[in-house]
Amino acid sequence: MPATPDHHHYQNPLHQSSFASLGRSILSIGRDQVHAMEGNFNDQDQELESFQKQVAERFHDLASAGPDDLLSIAWIRRLLDVFLCCQEEFRAILFNCKGAVGRPPLDRMIVDFFERCVKALDICNAVRDGIGQIRQWQKHMEIVGCALDANRQRTLGEGQFRRAKKALTDLAIGMLDERDASSVLAQRNRSFSRNNTGRDQRHVGHFRSLSWSVSRSWSAARQLHAIGNNLVAPRNNEIAATNGLAVSVFTMNSVLLFVMWALVAAIPCQDRGLQAHLSIPRHFPWAAPILSLHERIVEESKKRDRKNSIGLLKEIHQIERCARRLTELADSVQFPLTEERELDVKQGVQELEQVCDVMKEGLDPLERQVREVFHRIVRSRTEGLDSLGKPNYSE
Template identity: 35%
Template sequence: MAAADPPPPPTGMGFLGLLSFRRSATAVASFDPAQDDELQVLHALQAHVADRLAALSHHPPLLSLAFLSKLLDAVLSSDDAFREVLGIGPVAAALSRPPADRLAADLLDRTVKTLDILNAVSLTLASLRGSHRAALTAASCLLAPPLHRAHFGRARRAISRLFPDAAKLAAAPSPSCRAGPARALSFSVSRNWSSGRHVHAMAAHLAPPPQSPTSASPGAGCGLGLALYTMSSVLVFSMWALVAAVPCQDRSSAATNPPVAPPKQVQWAAPMCALQERIADEWRKKDKKGSSSGSAAATGLLAEMQAVERAARELSSLLEEVAEEEEEEQLVMGATDERARDVVERAEALAAACRALEEGLAPLERQVRAVFHRVVASRGEVVRIMEHSTRSNSSATASAAAAAAASGSGAPPHHHSF
């Protein structure tokens, strides 16, 4: 006796529920282990992204160098899981068929914008490393007694240059770091380029795949379509977080509102939404606090960078007090040992913050480059698979048409459920 047909999915079921239903229904109705394995690979991508984002949700402090490192690791590992999906023959064959073809084209467009943002971030990190090394030198001069008026003047001038305009910072490396490897990953950033507009464009039209149980290939929307949507969401979220942390050129136009709004049924929706809300809250607080001085747009939300900013402002305020009191000469003579201890203490705090930032920036730069090259390779892989799929589908259609004409049957060619 033939196996009974599985019951229809409940009305109003979300696309993740539909995916789970189709998985169980296929296993019961067809007992096809190969197809069930394919569905498991598709499900594994969702579970992997959910696990990595959940781990980030419990990582303090938010938007630190360690956080960004784990975020970029999550992008790389999610790409590995996505390539596992593309490695399934029937799934790859559906990449050039609706609705997956449109979602794939959107992903390819987002990868290009991802490369632009990574390029700008790389330039900014190189510039920050140079400018903060100069601040470290300025702080160090206050740690070498006896203190002189020239030391105070040099430190004050360095601190005033510590947080340059974000547009100049991202557009070109600072003079102090041009001798190092401060070059763009692919091209220089033009004056009209905007990281905020790029993030906004990446998030535009980002929506879950359409669901149509009666379509010719419904599984494309449930499985492959969901995989494409997931990778697009990971790229949009990670680039938005990078722009929030690092003062890329014209980041102010990147809305503080979370850019990704996944349906609640998606496994990774809760941790991603939680992270977005936390980052958006920090961004709004920083913008409000620095609205009068413009520091919010220039310094970003990177925890180590904010530590340098706080230490520099505290030292600058103390040096201003010393200058106003005109006690420099007395300080040299040892008349105000308490003031001298305060200056040394603030200088040590700034030096420690600068060293922590400088030591962490170099590894982050390497990770940014690794993600850049991975995105290039993955984009090329998707393009190659789509071209191969298009040719294969065309050949299969032609062969089926020829066979139908020879046999007199008009039955359409069978497509895999993916």
């Protein structure tokens, strides 16, 4: 009988070639998957590093502003542009890391960030109210300018100065907190020799009702405190568990807090307060410029002529200075005007008109930017909560 082949040891060369080929293909697929995963991680790392770098560069640019530019309408608009750019890049990071945002501890961090965003929406509303309030001041200033403009009037007599005094009184009332208005009204009335305290008291309440859409109990200071509450840098284990995404969340939280704080510092808001503490470790590349700006704004608020200001916006300070100068002129004027006094009035009106021109050009774009910040936050929050499978409740 012919010998039968040993089936346990015999291998067909064709089968041997096929198995070898299959083995190589499996190893090749495995290597490709590893390389793809490494590529994804590298792409994510680059995206996160780029975000940190971009935030740092933008705030370094803001921090380079000189004392004449800081807190001006133009500077606040640049600040809002920076926020919108940072927010859009952060939104892209969350979109590109959808798989990670739903896992702990990142899911909790994202939800906390969106809850802070709700508080920021209230501040945006209050800031828009404040911009509307500045517009009211602008109208009073324009009346003053028309009344005392020597180029428009044949002569500057008592009638023109009475009209200017009335507008300056309304401006003074508008630029006071409601709690301070009553005490100052008596001084203004005595100064202008008008016995109309009752009418002006009604004016205070009426002005406030037109200006503020937030409730009387709402507080910008408390809202800022709520945004900054429990905002701490991520620990090393949280950074590792989230592949670095926790750092981006903390960065965006810090940007949100600083921008809202700067808006409240600059624009009239109900119950303003600048006590918000920024707890930012200095090893973050964007920490130095933000902390520098924070310190400069706080120092500005401590200046003697800014302590009781309703807002630190540069143009508000210019309004206060112009109004004070023209009020002093109006209170001391005697008729007929001397050439020297008429020149003083003309210079005061020119300065006032320059401020009005800046506000005419800047307030509308500023308000549109605040509105855009509001809508962009809402859209990002809605998308983020949807990706987490969370209900989108607003507070």
